[in-house]
Structures are given as C-alpha cells and as structure tokens.
Amino acid sequence: MARPAKPTLLAVFILLVYVALSGATAYTLRPWIDEGWHGAPAWSLAFRGYMGTPCFVDPGLKDIDRYTYWIMPIYPVVQAAWYHIAGFSLESMRALSILCVLLALLCGAWVYRRLADDWPGTLLFLAFLACDYVNITGAAYGRPDAMALCFQAAAFAAYLRWRDKHLTRAILLSQALVVASGLTHPNGGILSFLGVLWLMLYLDRRRLRWSQLAPAAVPYLIGAIGWGSYIVRDPTAFVSQYGYQLGSRTLTAPWVLLRDEIVKRYLTMMGLRAHSVGSYGPHFLKAFVFVAYSVSVAAIVAVPALRRRTAARVVLGLICIDFLFLTFLDGTKAAYYLIYLVYPLTAATVLFTRWCWQGYPRIRPLIGLCLAGLLAIETGGVLDRVRRDAYHNEYLPAVDFLRAHAKPGQLVAGSHELGFVMGFQHDFVDDHLLGLRTGRWPDYIFVEEIYRLRFETVRLKDPAEYARLRERLAQYRSIYDKNFYQVLERQADLRRAGRQVTMAVAP
DSSP, X not given: OOOOSSHHHHHHHHHHHHHHHHHHHHHHSOOOHHHHHHHHHHHHHHHTSSOOOTTBOOTTSTTTTTOOOSSOSHHHHHHHHHHHHHOSSHHHHHHHHHHHHHHHHHHHHHHHHHHHOOHHHHHHHHHHHHHOHHHHHHHHSOOTHHHHHHHHHHHHHHHXXXXXXXXXXXXXXXXXXXXXHHTTOHHHHHHHHHHHXXXXXXXXXXXXXXXXXXXXXXHHHXXXXXXXXXXXTSHHHHHHHHXXXXXXXXXXXXXXXXXXXXXXXIHHHTTSSOOSTTOOXXXXXXXXXXXXXXXXXXXXXXXXXXXXXXXXXXXHHHHHHHHHHHHHTOSSOOGGGGHHHHHHHHHHHHHHHHHHHHHOGGGHHHHHHHHHHHHHHHHHHHHHHHHHOHIIIIIHHHHHHHHHHOOTTOOEEEOGGGHXXXXXXXXXXXXXXXXXXXXXXXXEEEEOHHHHHHHHHHHHHOHHHHHHHHHHHTTEEEEEEETTEEEEEEOHHHHHHHHHHHHHHOO
C-alpha cells in the first residue's frame, strides 16, 4: 500500500502525544507499593553494591535485606544502571518505564505494519495505543511489566524482520529477547515465548528444521547460568523467597478463575466495580472501549473476508494466548497485566475498523465518530486523572506532615513506596505488624490503602495476632487524617515503655 503523506511526521506527533500523556500521568500518580518493592533492590545494588530489598519485614522472606530472589533480576539491574545516569527517585524510575513503553510502541507498530501492510492502519494503531488508558498507566508506574512488554514486542519484531531470509537468525534473536522478557517478569516471558512460538508455527511451520531450532537453546542456557550463579549464593533464601511469591498466587477451580477474571479484572478496568480510593468520575465510560474490542474480535471471527487475512489470524492467536494465560494461570487478577493484552486487542480493533472503512464508504462518518469517541474516552480518562494530581494534592501533604514531625533516629513504619521519600535507611521499615515479631516498635505509622488492607488480611487469617495488633494500634493517636492518609504517633507516655520493650526483645 502506498505510503500516506508525511507518515513519519504523523508518527512523531503521535509519539509526542504519548510522551506528554505518560509523562503527565507519571508526574501526578500517587506512589504505589509495587514501586517500592521493585525500586528498593535497584537502589541497594546501585548504592550499597548488593541487591537486597532493604526495610522490608516479612518472616517468609529469608535474607531479604541481602539478596533479592522474589523478583526477576533484569529489571533491578537495569534500574541500578539507570539511577547512575538519571539519579535515584520515583520520577526517574517512572521515566524508565515510559522509555520502555515508547520502544514497545515502535516495535508494535512495526509488527502491525509488517503483518497488515497498511500505513493508515499502522498510524491508527499507534494513535490508539498512545492514548490507551491501560498502556499509559503501565508506562507511568515503576513496575517491570513495561520492560518485559518492550522485550516481547522486540521479540515479535525481530522474528518478523529476519524470518524470510535468515530464519535461524530470526529464531535466535527472538528467543534471546524472550529470555530477557522472562528474566524481567515471568508473565512477560511466558507470553513472549508462546507468542513467538505461535508466529513460528503459523508462518513457518513447513520451513522449520531441528538444525534451525537448536540455536534457540543458547539464550536459555546463558540466562540460566546468569540467574543460577546468583541463586547459588544463598539457595535457601531463593527457596524461601520464591516459594513465598508463588504461594501468594494461588490458583483455584477453572470456573472460579474465569469468574474472577471477568469480575475482578475486566469489570474493574471497565469502571463497573470498585475503583481506587479517592477516584471519582464516570468510570463506566471505559466499558465502551472493551465493547469495541469485543465487537472487533467477534467480527474477525465471523466475517470470512476478515478471518482469512494473515494479520487477523496472527492477532486472534495472540489474543487467545494472552486471554487464556491471564485467565487460568494468573491468580492475582491484577489490572496492570492487561498491558500485554491491549496490544493485540487494539490491532484487532484497527483491522476491523480499516475493513469497514474500505468496504463501506457510506458509513465513514459514523466510523470516524466512533473512533473519535473512543479516543476521547481514553484520553479523557488519562487527563482526568492528571487533573486530580493525587501525588501532589493528597500524598505529598501527608508525607510532608510526617517528615516535619518525625525526628532523626525515630522509626517510621509504612508501605514500601514511602522509602522514596523517607529513604531506604534504618529509620524506615515496611512492617504492617508494627514490631510484634521483630521488637522494633515504630514511633510513627503512615497508614493508607495498603496498610488498611494488610490489617484486614491479618484479621481474616489470624484473629489472635490481629488482637495483638489492635492492642498495639490502641497505643497510637492520629495526628493527621486527610485524603485517605493517616499519620499515627505513639503516645508520649508509652514511648519510653516501648523503647524498653524493644531493647528487651531485640536480638
């Protein structure tokens, strides 16, 4: 298909829109606990020389301050290098995610162009993802999914780039990127592996030979040696930490998993269930985006002229892989994993839209109106969140109040992301049991959504320990309570007694 006028300039403009939306979102999103969990090991590696997870207390995580085995290694290692370039902060951590998703956008658009041979469709694909609420959220948070997605998109692009003339090279490079995705996040690695396998089997199954597949084992061997050399430093800590991680991702009966997938993941993302604390507005409008996805996928399945296209079949295969994996093998049902699925869903929507545009000229005004509406919903949701600016209007005032009251040497307990402000040092701890097991009795407690959920989890799982926790909390008074954040201070007449208790039980 002929290239449209100045497509490069249009693509650059779309990417600038993405950078603006993701940058504004990163600037205004309140910090989240995952950012502390994934940022602390990188800080430790960059500035202490070893990859521990400081300030995190949990009896199930052996030697956690010295070694980090409960997350995969590439993300903290790359972060550590990044912090030496951009400095350590929540903002620089999020900037790395924005860069990773930018590269994923470029690779994803190249893959769509290669499969569909449609420049207008490629630009539309790029525009939708540049404004997509899920994609922007994934880019603005400091989590490994953005980097794993980047490696995945690069793996698809590498395979399609070299498969025609250098199939062995295509397999080797794509599998190296699959390994990189898996060593960044297991979900990304599994989805990348299955996605590349689908491309190989659908496009080249008659050309594949064992001699071409053998080199694919090399990246896995290198990855196993690299990760294994770190594991052997403390194998018992690896078993403890990774077992703890797997234990938190319980799987149940298939029908229960399917129900939870629909209710907990999709209805939540559609704005039809409970949303994050303090978030208001017409969240239900996001449901129209998922309606568009569903209609597009159904149309591709139902219409033979669409279904016979190579691009449509490849995209349907990727959607099935992602959906089945997220439904039956991901027990968390976390919304942020949808970032892997929105790329093929967007591709399906664009394929259907372009087919309607080319085949039914009379309804083009209606198609244009629907596209504008979808873009308005996606962009409007992002801009509304930016307007709220929970980071500066809600989170930082509470943190500033805490810092003004906590004196040097006094212990502060709070969710792990608080370490970006307080520092991952000895006077900060993420211990929702408030020293009941360690003997370190906090002087101040920073309570927000995460700690409230943790207190509730203790109540449900261990009523006896919850009773002790209630007794401990009764010895604090609230000195700040605003915008869903609380600062609790241990009462003055009990502080001296608390120090005596700490000294008595500390090792």
